[in-house]
Amino acid sequence: MKAVIMAGGEGTRLRPLTCNRPKPMVPIVNKPVMEHIIELLKKYDITDIAVTLQYLPDLIRDYFGDGSEFGVKLRYFVEKTPMGTAGSVKNAEEFLDDTFIVISGDALTDINLSKAIDYHMKKQSMATLVLKKVDIPLEYGVVVTDEEGRIIRFLEKPSWGEVFSDTVNTGIYILSPEVLGFFNKNEVFDFSKDLFPILLKENKPMYGYITDEYWCDIGDLRAYWQANMDVLDRKVDVQIPGKQIREKVWIGDGTTIEDGAVIEGPCLIGSNTRVKSNAMLGSYCIIGDNNIISEHSSIKKSVIWKGCNIDKNVEIRGTVICNKVILKEHSSAFENSVIGCDTTVKEHAIIKPNIKIWPNKLIEEGTEVNSNLVWGSKCIRSIFGQRGLAGEINVDITPEYASKLGAAYGATLKGKGTVGVSCEDSSAAKMLKISFISGLLSSGLKVIDLGILHLPISRAAVRFYGVDGGIHISTSSSNPGRLQVDFLDKNGSNINRALERKIENAFAREDFNRCEGDLIKEVEVVPDFTSFYLRNIINNTKNKSFDYKIALNSPSKFILSTVAELLKTLGCTVEETNLNFGKSGRKEKDDSTELNYFTSMVRTGNFDFGVSIEDTSERMMLIDSKGRIISEDMFTALVSLIMFKTVEGGTVVVPLSATHAVEKIAEKNHGRVLRTKTSPQDLMNSILGNEVKAESIDQFNLYFDAISGLVKIMDFLKSNNYKLDDLVDMIPNFYVHEKEVECSWNAKGKVMRQIIQESGNNNVETLEGVKIYKDGSWVLILPDAEQPVCRIKSESYSAEIAQELTSFYADKVTQISNS
Known part of the structure; x- marks a missing residue:
């Protein structure tokens, strides 16, 4: 059997380890991870191997040559541009004349390949995926198999809401050559995203072989460090270079350990390294070739590559140190820090925990490095949550953090275009608006300062001015110490998850350019967009006068005054309350005293209806004249009913979790229901789509703009001579x-x-x-x-x-x- 090693990986999440080497060349216990893969293939008599290359290919070819030194025969296939996992293997199609195995060159594993191949043959499978159960599957493709092992579902890199299994794709495949006939050469094509869905759809025999053996994707710095430790603990069966001089202590040729040096196992020391007297190598140290560890230096749980000079009285804890690094006397580096190649850390300098230093840096004497130097990487789960970014002011979200995040957003726009920035009327939001603007300007973008706005008005401003995106910063009236930041696309919708990931990656690696000083643009300031927005709402109503008596509530006095004035302009009688229902908005049942008071007030006060608007002015809660609360599901049904009666045969978008009463309403009104994921951003993006139409804006505003949506509902009631009670009665019971x-x-x-x-x-x-x-x-x-x-x-x-x-x-x- 032949094999294909996919070795084109750039390894951006592993930087600075991969700044000047491809990911397969990153060493695990002093050998490139790809060398461990070659040894595994050779162990199972698979010696005819194709290697697909793309990033820095010469480094791999120069190291492995034709493979004869490693007991195998290697052939190389180089992509000029990334062609996807399947596309890269397609380059080697002429070489693959029989069933073959595909394996990643940047993962560590000791899987029994013979068992996996036997399983493939027994099942007469066209494609067999080697699978592994993991705790947190977000960075992998999740897979579900039936009782026979046949694959029935999979999804690449899901969000938590999309996780339907803990069984993931390891990137090891046993394939029949005919799978390469499903796509063309020089076509960007991926196994997981493109080929396997086709095989699934066409019901081709595709099976999953679940292994309990060791497998670790060296995807990030934490995984890299852990893989090294796992080898020392013998959790994975790979060859450790060097001679074992005592239990769990290995030493390479030509290495000298002077009297008085202390070596604790497990520990690996490479070749031609010198450990001087009174140096201390604690457990879980991996020291590469040609290093010098000087007197009274102490190293624990760390990985040191080649050619480093560790001077006297240096302290190293849980650190990864790349090639040719010099640490001078009394310097120190602490947990989860990484020091890139050819860096010098001078006397008494301190590298604080979690710091990443890119290659070729000089850390001056006595410096305390407490932020990433030039290029960085942060171990974060994610910046964005269900919608946008939220956190404590000056704790989670500081001015420095906001500026970097603005620059990261600018990087996704490639430093070109215009972004609108707005905030609500709080000192903290205004402060951080300045920081976001600074970050955006530093990346070369033009910025329009939209001023003090509520979020829905900011969305409207983004659409009106035709900018490329927006940022809105808001605080909560119930928790003024907490901040919410919404990143908007050109339609005023929250950005999609793919763009969020790009911002997260740019932020984590500090992978953004700062423009030259003479290219920084002036900030354009927009005065009082709110007045234009309110006048536009009035101008777009079919009825120019309403005669409703309305009970209006909001925890925000600013919203109260704004909406009350608008309603009075439209001919309504308004009674205001400033109650805070907490999380009561549109819930099915709630025992809030203030909410009960408000519903009683609407019912007994001869009001046409009551409305409570949240302090963001995005969401509203309606109460009809009978005191019935329009719950979240009821509101979704109400919006659907209004849309179907406004545009017969139209389409409404509702979240997956919404009541199926919506389908009954659609059937009665000859409409169509499109269901989407439950996050606000998915709902927004599905409603607006790529082309913004009047119908989609109406539906968007009903869900996400309480001011405009309220007037839309009143206009619909007036035009059709309905009461709100009538619409509630039209909704089927659920x-x-x-x-x-x-x-x-x-x-x-x-x-x-x-x-x-x-x-x-x-x-x-x-x-x-x-x-x-x-x-x-x-x-x-x-x-x-x-x-x-x-x-x-x-x-x-x-x-x-x-x-x-x-x-x-x-x-x-x-x-x-x-x-």
Whole structure:
């Protein structure tokens, strides 16, 4: 059998380790990780090997040559531009005349290839994927197999809401040559994203071989360090270079250990290295070739590459040190720090924990390095949550942080274009607006300062001025110490997850350019866009006078005054309250005293309806004249009803979790329902799409602009001679129930997989989480993206059945999570 080693990886998340070497050449226990892969293939008599190259290919060819030194025969296939995983293998098609194995050159594994190949042959599979169970599957492709091992579902790099399994694709495949006939040469094509979905759709035999053996994708700096430690602990069966002089201590040829030096196992010291007297190498040290460790220096749990000079009295803890680094006397480096090649750290300098120093740097004497130097990498789960960025002011989100994030956003726009920036009327929001503007300007962008606005008005301004994107900073009236930052696209919608990932990557690596000083642009200031926005709402109403008596509430006095003035201009009588319902907005049931007071006030005060607007002015809660609260699901149905009656045969977009009463309304009005993921950004992007139309703006505003949406509802009622009560009565009865249950991050993938596997003959949907249809009812199990919980929601033909369904699956989540 032949093999293909995919060795084109750039390894951007591993920088600064990969600043001047491809990812497969990063050393694990003093050998390039790809060398371990070649040794594994040779162990199973696979010696005819193709190597696909793209990034710095000569470094790999120069090291491995024709492979004869390693007991194999290597042929190289170089891509000029990245062609995707399958596209790179297609380059070697003439070489692959029989079943072959594809394996990554930048992962560490000791998998029994013979067992995997036997499984492939036994199943007569066209494509067999080697799978592994992991705790947190976000950076991998998740896979579900049936009882026979046949693959039935997979998704590449899911968000938490999309995680439906803890079984992931290792990137090791056993393939029939005919799979290469499903696409063309010189076509950008990926195994997971492109080829495997085709095989799944065409029902080709595609199986998953689940291994319990060691596999580690050296994807980030933490994984790199851990892989080295795992080898020392013998958790993975690979060849450790050097001679074992005592238990768990290996030493290479020509190495000298002077009297008085202390070596604690497990420890590996390479060739031609000198450890001087009274030096201390604690456990879990990996020292490469040609290093000098001087007197009274202490090293623990660290990886040091080649040609380094560690001077006297140096302290190193949990650090990775690349080639040709010099640490002068009394300098120190601490946990999770990385020092790039050809760097000099002078006397008494301190590298603080989690600091990354790019190659060719000079750290001056006595310097305390507490931020990444020039280029960086931060170990973060993610910057963005369910929607935008949230955190404590001057704790999670500082002015420095905001400026860097603005520059990272600018990097995704390649330093060209215009961004609008706005904030709400708080000192903290104004302060951080300045920082975001500074970061954007530093990347070469033009900035329009939209001033003090509410978020929906900022969205409208982004569309009106035709800018390339926007940033809006807001604080909460209930928690003024907490900040919310929304990043907007050109349509005024929150940016999609793909762009969020780009910003996160640019921010984490500090991979953004600062423009030259004479290219920094002037900030354009827009005065009072709110007045234009309100006048535009009035001008777009079909009815120029409304005669409604309205109870208006908001925790924000600014919103109260703005909306009350607008409603009075439209001929309404308004009574204002300044109550705070907390999280009561549009919930099915709530015992809030203030909410009960407000509903009673609407019911007994002869009001046409009541409306409460959140302090962001995005969301509203309606109460009809009978005191009925329009719950979240009821509001979604109400919006759908208004849209279908406004545009017959139209389309409404609703979240996956919304009541299926919407479909009944659509059927009655000859409309169509499009369901999308539950996050606000997915709903926004699905409503607006690529082309902004009047119909989509109306629906967008009903969901995300309480001021414009309220006037739209009043205009619809007036034009059709309806009361709000009439619309509520038109909505079919429905019964939903929701519950939140604890579920650790590590258990989420396992929970999703087992629930899918146990769903039997029920119809299962995995657009987001797992939605199970059963006997006319449904239940949605959704892993939360920000907290270690799962949210469970069900709908049925009675409240009792809905509650039973929710409780049943809540218990199941708890049981699987704790097992």
